[in-house]
Amino acid sequence: MKRLNIFIVILLIIAGCRLEAAPEAGQKGVKTFDVRGVVRQITDDRLKATIQHEAIPGYMGAMTMEFNVKDTNELVGISPSDQITFKLVVGENNSWIEGVHFIAHEIEDVTNNTFIIHYQSVELKPGDLLPDCAFMGEDGSTIHLSDFRGKAVAFTFFFSRCPLPDYCQRMSKNFSETRKLLLAATNAPASWQLLSISFDPGFDSPEMLSAYANAYRNGDTNHWMFAVASTNTLSGLAPRLDLMIMREGDNIMSHNLRTVVLDPQGRIFRQLDGNQWTPQQLADAILLAAHKTDEN
Amino acid sequence: MSRPASSKESNDERLFLIVAITMSLIFGTGFFLLMYTLNKREKDSGKAAEDSAPHLISPDHPRQLIDFSLTDRTGRSVTQSDLTGKILVVDFLYTSCSLTCPVVNRCMAQIQQLTTNQPDVKLVSLTVDPRDDTVDALAKYSERFGADTNRWLLLTGDKATLYDLIGNSFLAQDLNDPFNYMPGNFTHTERIALVDSHGKVRGYFDGLNDGTATAVVDEINHLRN
Numbered sequence: 371m372k373r374l375n376i377f378i379v380i381l382l383i384i385a386g387c388r389l390e391a392a393p394e395a396g397q398k399g400v401k402t403f404d405v406r407g408v409v410r411q412i413t414d415d416r417l418k419a420t421i422q423h424e425a426i427p428g429y430m431g432a433m434t435m436e437f438n439v440k441d442t443n444e445l446v447g448i449s450p451s452d453q454i455t456f457k458l459v460v461g462e463n464n465s466w467i468e469g470v471h472f473i474a475h476e477i478e479d480v481t482n483n484t485f486i487i488h489y490q491s492v493e494l495k496p497g498d499l500l501p502d503c504a505f506m507g508e509d510g511s512t513i514h515l516s517d518f519r520g521k522a523v524a525f526t527f528f529f530s531r532c533p534l535p536d537y538c539q540r541m542s543k544n545f546s547e548t549r550k551l552l553l554a555a556t557n558a559p560a561s562w563q564l565l566s567i568s569f570d571p572g573f574d575s576p577e578m579l580s581a582y583a584n585a586y587r588n589g590d591t592n593h594w595m596f597a598v599a600s601t602n603t604l605s606g607l608a609p610r611l612d613l614m615i616m617r618e619g620d621n622i623m624s625h626n627l628r629t630v631v632l633d634p635q636g637r638i639f640r641q642l643d644g645n646q647w648t649p650q651q652l653a654d655a656i657l658l659a660a661h662k663t664d665e666n
Numbered sequence: 667m668s669r670p671a672s673s674k675e676s677n678d679e680r681l682f683l684i685v686a687i688t689m690s691l692i693f694g695t696g697f698f699l700l701m702y703t704l705n706k707r708e709k710d711s712g713k714a715a716e717d718s719a720p721h722l723i724s725p726d727h728p729r730q731l732i733d734f735s736l737t738d739r740t741g742r743s744v745t746q747s748d749l750t751g752k753i754l755v756v757d758f759l760y761t762s763c764s765l766t767c768p769v770v771n772r773c774m775a776q777i778q779q780l781t782t783n784q785p786d787v788k789l790v791s792l793t794v795d796p797r798d799d800t801v802d803a804l805a806k807y808s809e810r811f812g813a814d815t816n817r818w819l820l821l822t823g824d825k826a827t828l829y830d831l832i833g834n835s836f837l838a839q840d841l842n843d844p845f846n847y848m849p850g851n852f853t854h855t856e857r858i859a860l861v862d863s864h865g866k867v868r869g870y871f872d873g874l875n876d877g878t879a880t881a882v883v884d885e886i887n888h889l890r891n
Binding site for chain 1: 725726727728732760762763764765766767794795797798825826829830833834838839848850855
């Protein structure tokens with residue numbers, strides 16, 4: 371009898387452990403709500419966060435209150451005035467927040483207890499200085515945009531696997547034509563440079579770049595370089611130039627077309643969007659930009 | 667419970683304890699693994715079902731159509747109040763998008779056709795690339811899909827207005843995805859959103875799924891009842 375008792379006790383302990391190990395999930399009486407709010411205060415140990423939150427339908431109205439934090443790691447990098455989404459879990463005897471996600475820094479507007487996030491554009495306009503950035507060139511060396519100070523620079527984006535003739539391929543053909551026009555122009559200064567930048571760093575190695583480039587350059591590398599941008603460079607550059615790139619599969623990217631002319635000081639002189647511009651328009655813009663040195 | 671025990675009995679007891687603990691551990695582990703496997707299988711089958719049949723995906727948090735003022739592809743100004751009381755089917759596009767957007771918009775065209783005699787339903791397409799997607803560009807694009815100028819509004823305008831609307835009312839943002847440089851970093855731009863006549867976002871359907879058009883229409887009928 372006693373042996374049986376011990377056996378049962380051990381079984382119960384194990385069963386108990388299992389119950390303990392699966393607390394909130396599926397337990398009756400526990401409710402979970404998806405909530406959005408703005409962090410107002412976080413304790414030093416991150417165990418408690420004061421959040422101004424939107425109304426929680428079926429539970430409570432919009433208010434500012436302190437919540438227990440289940441996993442303090444989720445608050446690393448989050449600070450007061452950040453907007454977050456989180457799950458509020460309400461059990462019988464306690465409640466806490468989990469699944470905290472950062473949405474945006476600072477909110478600007480609260481109407482009807484709904485936070486309106488205002489998009490903050492970093493997009494540059496003509497006249498703005500483009501912050502320097504680095505690319506890898508055809509020989510594997512590093513190219514900085516600032517290397518071209520003193521020259522008018524026209525750059526565009528492509529990826530060598532791009533299958534569409536009216537996208538990347540048209541950009542490369544237009545650059546080729548533009549170069550011909552500028553080399554033939556009698557009034558052209560020597561201070562200009564074309565740069566084609568790949569946004570496919572996983573595929574466009576220096577060798578791929580050279581092979582692709584030579585198909586358009588006819589063996590003449592004068593005034594026209596090819597380079598590839600790292601994901602890091604792109605994450606800074608793309609939003610500034612309104613360049614959009616979206617992976618749609620392992621080998622294919624959907625993207626828009628942005629061609630930019632910088633003046634010799636590295637400021638944006640002209641933006642040619644899409645694929646409707648002509649080589650003559652680009653050549654004219656480069657000449658105007660290059661002459662800005664002469665004037666200054 | 668305590669009583670003097672002979673040494674044989676206590677040896678016996680110790681042996682039994684060891685056997686009992688071992689057995690319990692084996693049974694306990696087995697039981698745990700069984701539950702884990704069952705649980706996992708349940709989840710996996712749920713996931714498989716998720717992949718095939720289109721179904722309403724809930725918003726990440728309660729979302730409501732906010733105020734906006736944009737321009738449609740005929741040059742008309744369109745504000746939130748123009749759409750009050752309508753059930754809205756909303757997608758997100760940019761005309762230079764080569765793969766997903768045409769698929770999603772063919773689905774929108776199908777929904778337009780399936781709701782032909784339902785004046786309380788309007789379709790809305792929001793561009794994420796307003797610098798390229800001017801009124802003219804959208805007009806040209808919409809012809810490809812046979813969009814009815816009164817029922818399917820393709821909207822462009824100030825980028826900040828568009829992004830405020832998309833970000834607040836519809837799509838989540840992922841600022842850490844290294845392969846997503848869409849300005850605004852919106853995620854799931856391939857989804858089709860459904861907004862009820864009170865401006866509440868009911869959820870999303872996968873715009874790349876073949877069955878989505880009929881699923882959206884079913885959900886619209888469900889909304890009316």
